[in-house]
Each structure stands twice: as C-alpha cells, then as structure tokens.
Amino acid sequence: MHNLDEGICHYDMCYIIKHCIECNYFTLDQLNSRMNMFNYGSIDKSSKPPLILQHHLNNLTLKMTTQTVFCKIFWSLVGDLVPDNDSFWLLYKLLRELIEVVIAKSKNHKNHSNILLVNDHKLYLQITKDNLKLKYHELVHYPNFMTNVRPMSQFSCYKFEG
Secondary structure (H helix, E strand, O other): OHHHHHHHHHHHHHHHHHHHHHOOOOOHHHHHHHHHHOOOHHHHHHHOOOOOOHHHHHOOOOOOOOHHHHHHHHHHHHOOOOOOOOHHHHHHHHHHHHHHHHOOOOOOOHHHHHHHHHHHHHHHHHHHOOOOOHHHHHHOOHHHHHHHOOOHHHHOOHHHHO
C-alpha cells in the first residue's frame, strides 16, 4: 500500500496538478479553495490534505501523508474543470482505477490490474518524460500477489501506524 500512497500517487499527482495549472484548467488557489470546502466525511476527515504550495509543485513534492485519499477526491475537486481527453487526466483516471483495484476486498483482479499497470506505466513515461521509480516496479508484483495470496487491502498497516 505504501507503494501507492508514498510513491505512485505522489509522482503521478505532482505531474497531473502541475500540468493542469500550466494549461489553465484551474489555479492553485482554486484547487486549495476547493480542498478546504470539500466535505471529507467522518472517515476521511483525519486525512484531509494540507494546502499545496507553489514550491511543492516546482519541486514535484506534495506534503501529504495519505495521498490515496487525495487521489480519490481529486475527481470531485476539479473534474469539472479538466477536459476529459487530456492525456494527464487519462493518467489520473488510470491511477484512480488502479487504487480502486488495489484496495478492493476481492482477489480476482489480476488481468484487469495487469492491463492498468501497463497502461499507467506507458502513459507516465510518454507524457512526463521522466523515468519510472522503484515504486512503479514494486507495483508490478501486486497482481500475482493479489491472486495467489490475498487482497492487498488485508496487508495495510495504517491502523497500526496510527
């Protein structure tokens, strides 16, 4: 789970947010304002993301502890402002779907998650012009593990870390 929360989500979302701001889909102030006004509910309230500062985007470093929560709500925050066919938005949609598969309670997602991983990795390389980090490689092992052992959601240690 850390590969997503402190790896893939972080890398992808930095590029996605930066691209959307550069394309004038929304401003950093708009995003922060919508994050402040969003109703996180009782479960995700403690995972409310902090404000994103410009130097975070310049350095491609988001200061968040639970980025999967941010990834899941990002659609609600700015989905109405970003064109559906934008390549970085497609990367976001792949990431969001990948998160749903990984946190699912079911073990039967091997083929679907393999396709998502390949598409995510290819698109990431193509549009960011960046290299894949180790966290991306570690994610490649998830489908076999999810099929042969148990769902990844059963291996989360977040409750114990809290």
